[in-house]
Amino acid sequence: MCKxxxxxxxxxxxxxxxxxxxxxxxxxxxxxxxxxxxxxxNPEVIGSSAGxxxxxxxxxxxxxxxxxxxxxxxxxKVLGMLTKKRPVNADRASFFAYADAFAALVKFEAVPLDxxxxxxxxxxxxxxxxxxxITILAKTVEYCGQQLLRAPETHLASLWRSLESVxxxxxxxxxxxxxxxxxALMPPGSQLQGGDPAGGTAAAAAAATAAAAAAAAAAPAAAAAAAPxxxxxxxxxxxxxxxAAPSAMTHLGCYQGHGATVFTLCYDATHGxxxxxxxxxxxxxxxxxxTPVSRMDVSSHFVCSLDVLPRSGTLLAAAVSNPEGPxxxxxxxxxxxxxPPPGGSPGVPxxxxxxxxxxxxxxxxxxxxxxxxxxGDGEIxxxxxxxxxxxxxxxxxxxxxxxxxxxxxxxxxxxxYNEHSDMVTCGVPWGANPYVFVSGGRDASIRVWxxxxxxxxxxxxxxxTAPGQVKAHNDMVTCLDTTDNLLLSSSVxxxxxxxxxxxxxMTHGSxxxxxxxxxxxxxxxxxxxxxxxxxxxxxxxxxxxxxxxxDFTNMTAPSTVMAPPFPDGRPFKYYHDIRWAGGPGVSGQAxxxxxxxxxxxxxxxxxx
Numbered sequence: 001m002c003k004x005x006x007x008x009x010x011x012x013x014x015x016x017x018x019x020x021x022x023x024x025x026x027x028x029x030x031x032x033x034x035x036x037x038x039x040x041x042n043p044e045v046i047g048s049s050a051g052x053x054x055x056x057x058x059x060x061x062x063x064x065x066x067x068x069x070x071x072x073x074x075x076x077k078v079l080g081m082l083t084k085k086r087p088v089n090a091d092r093a094s095f096f097a098y099a100d101a102f103a104a105l106v107k108f109e110a111v112p113l114d115x116x117x118x119x120x121x122x123x124x125x126x127x128x129x130x131x132x133x134i135t136i137l138a139k140t141v142e143y144c145g146q147q148l149l150r151a152p153e154t155h156l157a158s159l160w161r162s163l164e165s166v167x168x169x170x171x172x173x174x175x176x177x178x179x180x181x182x183x184a185l186m187p188p189g190s191q192l193q194g195g196d197p198a199g200g201t202a203a204a205a206a207a208a209t210a211a212a213a214a215a216a217a218a219a220p221a222a223a224a225a226a227a228p229x230x231x232x233x234x235x236x237x238x239x240x241x242x243x244a245a246p247s248a249m250t251h252l253g254c255y256q257g258h259g260a261t262v263f264t265l266c267y268d269a270t271h272g273x274x275x276x277x278x279x280x281x282x283x284x285x286x287x288x289x290x291t292p293v294s295r296m297d298v299s300s301h302f303v304c305s306l307d308v309l310p311r312s313g314t315l316l317a318a319a320v321s322n323p324e325g326p327x328x329x330x331x332x333x334x335x336x337x338x339x340p341p342p343g344g345s346p347g348v349p350x351x352x353x354x355x356x357x358x359x360x361x362x363x364x365x366x367x368x369x370x371x372x373x374x375x376g377d378g379e380i381x382x383x384x385x386x387x388x389x390x391x392x393x394x395x396x397x398x399x400x401x402x403x404x405x406x407x408x409x410x411x412x413x414x415x416x417y418n419e420h421s422d423m424v425t426c427g428v429p430w431g432a433n434p435y436v437f438v439s440g441g442r443d444a445s446i447r448v449w450x451x452x453x454x455x456x457x458x459x460x461x462x463x464x465t466a467p468g469q470v471k472a473h474n475d476m477v478t479c480l481d482t483t484d485n486l487l488l489s490s491s492v493x494x495x496x497x498x499x500x501x502x503x504x505x506m507t508h509g510s511x512x513x514x515x516x517x518x519x520x521x522x523x524x525x526x527x528x529x530x531x532x533x534x535x536x537x538x539x540x541x542x543x544x545x546x547x548x549x550x551d552f553t554n555m556t557a558p559s560t561v562m563a564p565p566f567p568d569g570r571p572f573k574y575y576h577d578i579r580w581a582g583g584p585g586v587s588g589q590a591x592x593x594x595x596x597x598x599x600x601x602x603x604x605x606x607x608x
Contacts, residue, residue, distance in 0.1 A: 025069065027066075028066070028070045028072075028073050029073060031070060032073045035055065035074070035077075036077060039052055039097065039101075040081075040097040040098055040101065041097070042097075043412075043414060051097070051100045051454070052097050052100045052101050052104060053100070053104055053143075056101055056105070056108070059071070059074075059104075059105070059108050059110060060108050067110075071105070074101070074105065075105065075110065075111060078098045078102050078105070079102070079119070081095055081098040082099060082102065082123070082129075082132040082136065083123070083129055084129075084132075085128035085129065086128060086129070086131050086132065087128075088127060088130055088131050088171075089131070089168075089170050089376070089434070090131045091376075091378060092131065092435075092452060095132060095135070096135065096452060099136045099139050100139050102136050102139070102140075103136060103139035103140040103142065104143060106140055106147070107143040107147075113147055113148065113151055114151065116136075116140060117148075117151060117155045117156075117158070117159050118155075119136075120133050120136055120137050120140070120159065120162075121133075121159055123136065124137075124162040124163065124165065124166060125165070130166065130168075130171075131171075134171050134174045134175075135174070137159075137174075138174050138177055138178055141177075141178050141181050141182060142181070145181055145182055146185060148182070149182060149185060149186065149192075149193065151193075153193045156192065156193045157193075160192065163175065163178075169432065170433070170434065172433070173433045173435065173436060173450070173506060176502070176506060177457075177506045177507070179192075180505050180507070184505065184507070245551045245553075245559040245608070246538070246549050246551055246561050246606050246607065247561065247607050247608060248561055248606075248607045249549060249562065249563045249564060249592075249606055250564070250604065250605045250606075250607065251563070251564065251567060251602065251603075251604055252591070252603045252605045253290065253603050254600035254603065255274070255286055255290045255291075255593075255600065255603065256599070256600050256601075257282075257284050257286075257291070257295075258276065258278055258280050258282060258284065258599040258600075258601075259280040259282070259599055260278060260279035260280040260599055261278050261280075261576070261596070261597045261599070262276050262277070262278040262279075262577075262595035262596065262599060262601055263277065263278045263279065263302065263303060263304050263576050263577065263595065264276065264277050264278065264303060264304055264305050264306045264576070264577050265306065265577045265578070265579040265593055265595050265601070266306035266307055266308055266315070266579065267532060267580065267581060267582070267593070268583075269532060269582055269584075269586065269588065270310070270313075270346050270583070271313075271344060271346065271347065271348060271349055271350055272347055272349065272581070273286060273287075273349045273350060274286045274579070274581075274593060274601075275308070275315060276306070276595060276601060277298075277303025277304075277306055277317055277319075278303055278595070278599075279302050281297065281299035281300065281301060281302065281303075281322060282295060282296070282297060282298070282299075283295070283296035283297075283298055283303060283306075283336075284296075285315075285349075285350065285354070286349075287349050288349060293350075293351045293352075294341070294350070294351065294352065294353070294354055296338055296354055298317065298319060298336055299322065300321070300322055300330070300331040301320060301321060301322055301331060301334070302319060302320050302321075302322055303317045303318070303319050303336075304318055304319065304368075304369070304370075305317070305318035305368075305369070305370040305371050305372075306318075306371075307371055307373045307381070308373060309373050309381065309402055310378075311379055311403070312339065312340075312379060312403075313339070313340040313344075313350070314337050314338065314340070314357060314379075314402060315337070315340070315354065316335055316336070316337055316371045316373070316381060317335065317336040317337075317338070317371070318333075318334075318335050318369070318370055318371040318383060319333065319334055319335070320333045320367055320368070321333060332361055332362075332365040333361070333362060333365070333366065333367050333368045334359040334360055334361045334362075335359070335360040335383060335408065336359055336408075337356070337357030337359075337407075337408045338354040338355065338356060339355040339356075339357050340354055341353055341354060341355075357402075357408055358407030358408035358409045358410075359407075359408055359409060360383075360400065360408035360409065360411055361409075362385040362387075362398070363385065363396070363398065363416070364385065364387045364394075365387075366385045366386050366387035367385070367386045367387075368383050368384065368386075369383075369384040369385075369386055369423065369424055369426070370384050370424075370425070370426055371383045372427045372428060372437070373429070374399070374434070375429040375431060375433060375434030375435065375436070375437070376434030378401070378403060378434075379401055379402035380399060380400070380401050380402075380403075380414070381399070381400055381402065382397055382399050382400075382437060382439075383397070383398055383400070383427075384397055384423075384424035384425065384426070384427060384439065385397075385424070386424060394418075395418065395420045395421065395422055395443075396416050396417060396420075396424070397416070397417040397418075397420070397424055397427065397439050397447075398413040398416050398417075399413060399415050399416075399451055400414060401414055414451070415451065415454060417439075417447070417449060417455070417456065419447055419456050420439065420441040420443055420445065422441055422442040422443035423441055423443075423476075424439055424440075424441045424442075425442055425476060425477055426439065426440045426477060426478065427439040427440070427480065428481055428482055428487075429482070429584075430482050430487070430501060431482050431483070431484075431531070431584040432484060432485060432501070433501075435450050435451050435452055436448065436449065436450050436451075436457070437451070438480055438482070438487060440472070440477030440478075440479075440480050441476070441477060442477075444461075444471040444472060444473045444476060444477060444491070444493075445459060445461060445469075445470060445471055445472055445477070446460040446461060446472040446487075446489055446499070448460065448501075448506070450506070455508050456508060457504075457506045457507060457508060457510070458504040458505060458506055458507065458508070458510040458511065458512065459510070460472050460487065460489070460497075460499040460504070460511075460512055460513075461473075461513070462511070462513050462514075463511070470511050472489060472491075472497060472499075473489065473492075473493045473495060473497065474493040474495075475491055475492035475493040475524075476492045477489055477490070478490050478491055478492060478524070478526050478527065479525075479526065479527045479528050479529075480528075481528055481530045481531055481539075482530070482531070483530045483531070483533075483536045483537070484536050485500055485502050486498055486499065486500055486501070487499040487500075487501065488528050488530055488539055489528070490525035490527060490528040491524070491525060492524040492525070493524070494519055494520075494521075494522050494523060494524055494525060494543075495517050495518065495519055496517070496518045496519070496520070496525060496528060496541060496550075497514040497516070497518075498515045498516050498517075498518070498552065498555065499513075499514055499515060500512065500515050503515075516552075516555045516556070518550070518552070518555075518558060520541055520543055520546075520548055520550070520560065521543055521545045521546060521548075523543040523544040523545040524544055525541060525542070525543050526543060526544070526574060526576065527540075527575060527576070527577055527578050528542075529578045529579055529580055529592075530580075531580065531582070531583070531584050532580035532583050532584070532586075532588035533580045533582065533587075533588055534582075534587055534588060534589070534590045534606065534608075536587075537551060537552050538550070538551055538552075539552060540580065540592050542574060542577075542578050542594070543574065544574050545574075546562050546563060547575055547592075547604070548560050548561065548562050549561050549592070549606055561606075563604055573596040573597045574596060575594040575595060575596050575602075576595050576596060577595045578592060578593065578594050579592070579593045580592055581593070590607075590608070591603065591604070591605060592604045592605075
């Protein structure tokens with residue numbers, strides 16, 4: 001018998017003994033207290049793919065009299081947590097397991113469905129409990145969608161009316177998941193009992209679009225721009241067009257301070273500050289005048305990826321072992337953390353010594369290909385770890401929470417995703433939803449994740465000839481970035497693809513095809529950057545042949561400008577990384593940074 005089943009059996013036996021000793025109230029209280037400590041507040045349970053369901057499956061196995069007592073105390077405990085006042089953008093990790101348990105109790109009919117609906121309506125009706133209400137509804141739809149559809153029409157009509165007041169951006173993915181899942185359980189073309197809430201028709205259409213995209217086989221794009229699968233106007237409507245298209249790029253100068261290839265860049269829009277790392281084992285933080293104001297020596301490693309945690313300002317650096325020098329081969333790949341110097345108002349560069357926060361090694365001491373801060377104002381970040389074939393777990397995406405205190409060495413993964421079949425190469429958060437992020441890999445796939453879920457919530461791509469495989473490109477995905485509801489991906493296959501999150505059903509196994517495929521110069525594409533651009537339909541693109549800025553407001557006929565030859569006549573070197581001088585969700589400056597084998601960081605200006 002496995003340990004979990006043995007534990008369940010032991011608890012049942014204990015409760016039976018307590019019943020015989022007429023001490024059932026105390027035993028039920030003890031059991032609920034144990035659930036709170038060992039299940040509801042346990043990060044391993046919250047981060048597991050099964051959630052609380054394996055533990056809640058104890059409930060229907062209890063004797064009748066015991067089950068009644070446990071139900072009474074369990075429902076009170078769960079509702080006590082879920083009815084607490086919280087902001088609409090609260091971190092759901094603090095109560096997610098309680099919402100999971102409530103939905104499980106509905107599934108096991110410990111909470112009557114009509115009572116559950118009334119509870120959800122009350123929670124949705126108040127701003128301070130709306131976050132809990134939408135989370136409970138999503139979990140109830142996951143576990144009991146068919147039961148919910150069979151609820152009395154008057155109850156459903158009240159529920160749909162309460163959903164019409166949920167207009168906050170942070171809940172839009174939840175609404176799409178709830179309504180899309182319910183529509184998927186119904187015959188095509190039918191409406192929800194009680195009338196579709198506002199947005200229900202759109203959710204159904206999105207689900208249908210995703211299904212159509214998955215079934216369609218796209219012809220290879222031979223022209224510079226392939227025809228979009230959906231009208232481009234619908235995807236571009238979220239952002240107004242700029243006053244004018246970009247007309248020219250100008251080389252403004254260089255940042256000088258590195259002694260070897262610069263692999264990675266990071267721009268902190270809060271302080272208007274660029275950071276860089278590369279082959280020389282130096283992490284540099286730059287001032288507005290292009291001179292280094294801070295320098296961190298990490299000579300044991302090459303730095304290959306950088307990002308900054310928005311709340312603490314901690315700089316995270318994914319690094320691989322330096323094969324040369326005094327530390328050659330002694331240090332495995334890791335993520336290095338550095339806390340910023342004290343002070344520093346928004347808009348003012350941070351100057352001074354950065355304090356080490358430790359080193360985070362991968363689960364299998366594998367190569368860490370990227371590190372990215374996720375959405376929201378928390379301290380959660382994702383990394384890609386890639387191991388040798390003999391390793392127990394290969395090609396994984398791991399989530400960590402740096403807010404848990406202590407050095408990075410003490411962190412353990414919140415969740416580990418292992419659906420990629422080859423090296424995970426890149427990742428990016430979806431700026432429009434703090435819970436959703438995306439990863440790409442050498443397997444040519446793009447996976448979409450919700451950090452509240454234990455498996456992917458969909459893929460962008462098209463079904464390949466291999467059974468069960470969905471590929472976004474014909475070769476390795478090299479970079480990802482998001483703007484509004486769109487994802488941009490670049491690949492060694494030479495194509496830039498644009499995808500729309502609204503076309504994805506956001507359920508495991510769902511697939512959405514590209515809105516459009518674009519080609520710049522037939523060469524492999526290395527990087528794409530749209531975050532922080534002067535407007536949301538402006539992408540910088542690095543290929544082996546050149547550096548470009550593309551305005552894709554009109555996706556069928558995008559306009560493109562190319563970086564000119566350098567004034568000093570030096571040869572072009574392709575860029576390992578590119579960054580706009582701006583941040584997520586806001587228009588940045590018309591300034592673009594490029595990092596290459598030349599130790600200097602090139603700075604370009606864009607004219608309109």
